[in-house]
Amino acid sequence: QKEVEQNSGPLSVPEGAIASLNCTYSDRGSQSFFWYRQYSGKSPELIMSIYSNGDKEDGRFTAQLNKASQYVSLLIRDSQPSDSATYLCAASVSSGSARQLTFGSGTQLTVLP
Amino acid sequence: IAGITQAPTSQILAAGRRMTLRCTQDMRHNAMYWYRQDLGLGLRLIHYSNTAGTTGKGEVPDGYSVSRANTDDFPLTLASAVPSQTSVYFCASSATGTGARLNGYTFGSGTRLTVV
Numbered sequence: 001q002k003e004v005e006q007n008s009g010p011l012s013v014p015e016g017a018i019a020s021l022n023c024t025y026s027d028r029g030s031q032s033f034f035w036y037r038q039y040s041g042k043s044p045e046l047i048m049s050i051y052s053n054g055d056k057e058d059g060r061f062t063a064q065l066n067k068a069s070q071y072v073s074l075l076i077r078d079s080q081p082s083d084s085a086t087y088l089c090a091a092s093v094s095s096g097s098a099r100q101l102t103f104g105s106g107t108q109l110t111v112l113p
Numbered sequence: 114i115a116g117i118t119q120a121p122t123s124q125i126l127a128a129g130r131r132m133t134l135r136c137t138q139d140m141r142h143n144a145m146y147w148y149r150q151d152l153g154l155g156l157r158l159i160h161y162s163n164t165a166g167t168t169g170k171g172e173v174p175d176g177y178s179v180s181r182a183n184t185d186d187f188p189l190t191l192a193s194a195v196p197s198q199t200s201v202y203f204c205a206s207s208a209t210g211t212g213a214r215l216n217g218y219t220f221g222s223g224t225r226l227t228v229v
Contacts, residue, residue, distance in 0.1 A: 008153075032215055034217045034218075036217075042222075042223075043203055043220040043221060043222050043223050044156070044203070044218075044220050045220070046217040046218070046219075049215040049216070049217050050215075051215055088155065088156065090217075099144070099207065099209070100146075100158065100161065100171075101217070101218060102158075103148075103155050103156040103157075104155060105153060105154065105155035106155055
């Protein structure tokens with residue numbers, strides 16, 4: 001079983017709708033969680049990070065963390081066609097002063113005009 | 114512009130040949146990583162280095178080696194390439210320490226390698 005699980009999709013939403021991306025993780029020692037966006041043929045870019053239980057908002061993006069349920073989600077409000085990409089969830093476990101990220105396989109999101 | 118530079122951008126390599134993928138960062142990050150990305154499998158860690166002079170094995174290290182002679186450079190070597198090593202390779206770096214726990218990784222632009 002992969003340590004970080006995501007629905008591979010594809011997920012399609014109409015322009016202006018809320019896109020909801022979900023992720024579960026198996027290692028209870030995971031401390032920080034990250035959402036990356038990856039356009040086709042490009043490298044992943046960090047869009048959100050979260051450490052504490054609850055919600056964290058940044059513009060149209062909201063990350064939600066529930067450590068008891070080992071669940072992380074990303075909400076994208078007012079979805080735009082430019083949001084169409086693969087979204088990668090990652091969990092971090094600290095080892096001394098360093099951290100290693102384990103990535104999910106990604107969810108492909110398409111926002112339809 | 115601060116970031117990570119990877120070279121080459123793409124490469125077609127004959128099986129059995131030796132190849133080194135280059136990675137250089139100018140952010141003075143202590144930690145560096147090599148991932149491969151394959152369709153349906155996501156990003157898988159090959160090797161990592163928490164600081165200059167140290168390296169460690171990730172999830173899929175076989176057939177690859179790394180070195181970390183200084184903070185900025187982290188080359189990945191395929192000693193004798195095989196077709197299953199056809200993939201997109203990403204180098205990444207991160208700051209370390211408690212204060213950096215939400216910083217995530219910065220990725221290079223990737224190297225697309227085809228082994229034939």
